[in-house]
Amino acid sequence: MRDIMGLMKQAQAMQQKLQDAQAELENVEVEGTAGGGAVVVKVTAKGTLRAINIDPSLMNADEKEILEDLIVAAMSDAKGKADRATEERMAALTKGLPLPPGLKLF
Incomplete structure (x- = not known):
């Protein structure tokens, strides 16, 4: 029973850390x-x-399409960087936990 209580406390602590993150x-x-x-x-x-x-x-005005494409490209670049920042923070939080590979918490 003590192991289950300990696991529940760990799960609650992890949940709070994830919410904070x-x-x-x-x-x-x-x-x-x-x-x-x-x-x-x-x-x-x-x-x-x-x-x-x-x-x-x-x-x-003649370069409207170029500008639109550049905005889309910049957003894509930012999205990739944002995803990496999220992954780094989650990896730090879940370090040492026995989670299955590929499990996405966000």
């Missing part, structure tokens, strides 16, 4: 860039868009 990830910002820095986006590790910075040289 989720809240923290909303404050972690990453930047995604495209076009050699012509378009820069800032997003949280949870994926919330915070800012877009567009080089004024791209403000040309």
Whole structure:
């Protein structure tokens, strides 16, 4: 019985750590860039868009499609960085736990 109680306490502690990590990830910002820095986006590790910075040289009606593509590319770059930041924090939290490979907690 003591083992079960100990496991339940560990599970509750882990649940609290995961909730804290989720809240923290909303404050972690990453930047995604495209076009050699012509378009820069800032997003949280949870994926919330915070800012877009567009080089004024791209403000040309003839280059509308290029600008749109660069924004999409910058968002994709930021998403990859946000995913890596999340994975790093989760790996630190779950280090040493006997979790099955590939288990996603977020």
